[in-house]
Amino acid sequence: MSDALDRRSRKRLETRRAISWAATGLFAEKGFDNVTIDEIASAADVGRMTVFNHFPRKEDLFFDRDDEIRDTLADALRKRKVADSAIESLRLLAHRLIAEQRPFLQFSEDSQGFIAIINGSETLKARARAIRDEVANGIAGELARGAGLAEPDADADLAAALLVASWSVALTRAHKEYQLTRDPTRAAAMFLELVDRGAIGQKAALAGTPYA
Incomplete structure (x- = not known):
């Protein structure tokens, strides 16, 4: 069987x-x-x-890796070390994914084609925005449950929104860096720099909550 x-x-x-x-x-x-x-x-x-x-x-x-990305984020939160805050665990995840050269975080000619197809379709742009919202909601739920708090939790919502915004800006800027330089190493470094800076702001905004 x-x-x-x-x-x-x-x-x-x-x-x-x-x-x-x-x-x-x-x-x-x-x-x-x-x-x-x-x-x-x-x-x-x-x-x-x-x-x-x-x-x-x-x-x-088109977005056939969507489930993989969501599962990766959720696993990082569920399996994080006790000493790592939720914000820190996701910052470290970004570095790990870049080091592993995961397909959804690569900056290449293929990724430029992917971005071009999105930019050429209002349907895909709308779906990308919806995915961002769904990912933020999913992260907020994981954060609240991990802290043993009832959902929805305002601080969890804020943490998730800040995190998704930071990663979205980092991804957009990194893809532009690759478009300009055709240097994947520089693009990846740009992504991680902005994720790291975003994490600093998230920790400051969420000081005193279970997520910082």
């Missing part, structure tokens, strides 16, 4: 990856708004409903 489940899980993951790769290629070639679900299904050699079984919305095909 377990072998059968493992095979089904592997097959499902392979199908998901095939759909994602097909969609990515089409988005890069034609732009997000000019690609249909039927074209993606055909390129991945699957049925239309199979696409929706793996990706409920077309935008989910």
Whole structure:
């Protein structure tokens, strides 16, 4: 039974990856708004409903690492060292992700293409804003639960909003740095510098709360 489940899980993951790769290629070639679900299904050699079984919305095909990013942030908060505050644990996470060269925090020609596709689609820009809000809400919930406080907690909401704002500014500026210099090391350093500076402001704003 377990072998059968493992095979089904592997097959499902392979199908998901095939759909994602097909969609990515089409988005890069034609732009997000000019690609249909039927074209993606055909390129991945699957049925239309199979696409929706793996990706409920077309935008989910583009932001296919969204769940990975959310899980990474949540895990950092849940598994942080007792001595590290929530703010400090997420600052350290940024440094670790850069060192590991995680795909969603790389500054490269591929990432420039990713940004260009977003900038060319009002639908994707709206979804990116919604994702930021959802991530902030998720972090706020993790913070409050970790501190044993009832939700919603105003300080947790503030901490999450400040953190997401800092990371958003750091990402935007780092991608611009790469666009100007084509130097991934400088872009990564810019990202970490701004995350570190943002953490200083977060700690000051949240002094006296469980999160600083």
